[in-house]
Amino acid sequence: MFHFMHKIRQGLLTENRFTKYLLYAIVEILIVIIGILIAIELDNWNEARQSRIDEIEVYKEIRQDLQLSLKELELGMNSHLVGMMVTIDLIDYLKSGKSEHPISSTRIQFYPKIDKDHQFFPGVSGFEALNSVGLKTLTNDKLRRDITNLYQLDFRKIVAMGRDNSSARSFEFLTPLIQQYIDLSDSAINITPPVINELDFPPDSIMIHEIKLVKLDEMRRDRELLLGLQNAVEFRQLKAGSYLVIIEKVRTLIEAIDIEVDKLEDQKSFGHSS
Template sequence: MIKFFKKIRQRLISENKFSKYLLYAIGEIILVVIGILIALSINNWNDKSKENLKEKLVLLEISNSLLANLDWFQDVSYKRLERKTEGISRLTKMIGENEKTVSFDSIIKLFNKSQTDISIIYDSGPYESLKTYGFEIISNDTLRKLIINSYEVTFPSMRVFGDKTQKILDPLIEEIKIKIFKKEAVQNEKGVWQLINTPKDNKILTNPDFKNLLDLENQKYNNYINRLNYVKRRMTNLNKQIVEELDYLNEK
């Protein structure tokens, strides 16, 4: 094609037809410009397509991570809290009804349940990947701000708040445990020896310190369940926003 235009140009010049050559030259320039513009458009489209794909992948990774966290809460955290509140409530009921024939084994098992704790954990890996790509890869301004706020403020603050609460309650709990319990080595069903807390006397249910201990454990339970429910709501809402954005991007 280029050789063809060169031949025409040479022919026009040789025939001294300057005006026609000028028109030809202008046409040739226009064609070159059009070709450049088309090439740039294709290149920009390819770049945009790559960015859109990267955005979808990042959002999908965050969504999958949130779903995994929510599954963990349901399968592990909430079940551990059920165990904790069962121990607290049953022991509190025994105290209220002044039961005198309860075996030490029953008290120990329920007390161990009341000691169950949890940690508010979450996977920040996909968010760290987003930071390396650059936040601007998320085209939706509202969603971008929500993601940043969730991983930089909401989720970490729930862990910090929980840690502060435990630092206040745990020393008080340990102080009471030392007064009314002793460590004893026992062999579990699997034959493994372990240290457990056993009451120092058989009047544990009438000991006011024991009631105070259960009250403190109940405070911990309320702290756990409130934080867990809050984080669960925020994660569920964030995942909903991400899924809606993915649906929108896929339909574009």
């Protein structure tokens, strides 16, 4: 094409048709400029499309991590709620002075775990990927701030409250107290963990002894134990409430990410840059 245009220019110059030559040269320059602009626009379109693809991938990885973290948070909250209910039942029973135990055998089996805490381990691969490519990869400023605050503030708070980090508000102070008053009964119950079926063992192959309380009168007079149980209830309530707040934030954030990904998918199809 350029060879053909060169021949036209040479012909116009040979014929001394300078005005037409000048007009033709201007047209030729415009064609070149238009070609360059089209190339630049096409390059920008491809770059914007790739940016949206990268952004979508980061969002999807973060969303997957949030789904896993949500399950872990719900597990932790439920463990604190169960622990709180069982502890309250035990306090009420000890304070009532009754000889018959009103708590179901299922709840009684929780007594050896009454001093156990939960440790939250959030999924972080998506957020780490975001940090590696740069926070500006996410074009939605509000969503970027919400994600950053969740990981760097909220998740860290829950992690710090866990058994591995919270020496001040763990439940280990109950361990020596509870162990004085818990023993195994003569009766046993059958348990069938899922792993047993996977290993092809018969369902009645594991029997465990039930839990019972001992030295009941002494237990009721143990002021340190009663105060410890009361403190444990307050700690459980605090932790369960904190978990619930973060759970709601995670759910809201997952919904916001879904909306943003849908929007970016549309932009990717049409090549929008914003």
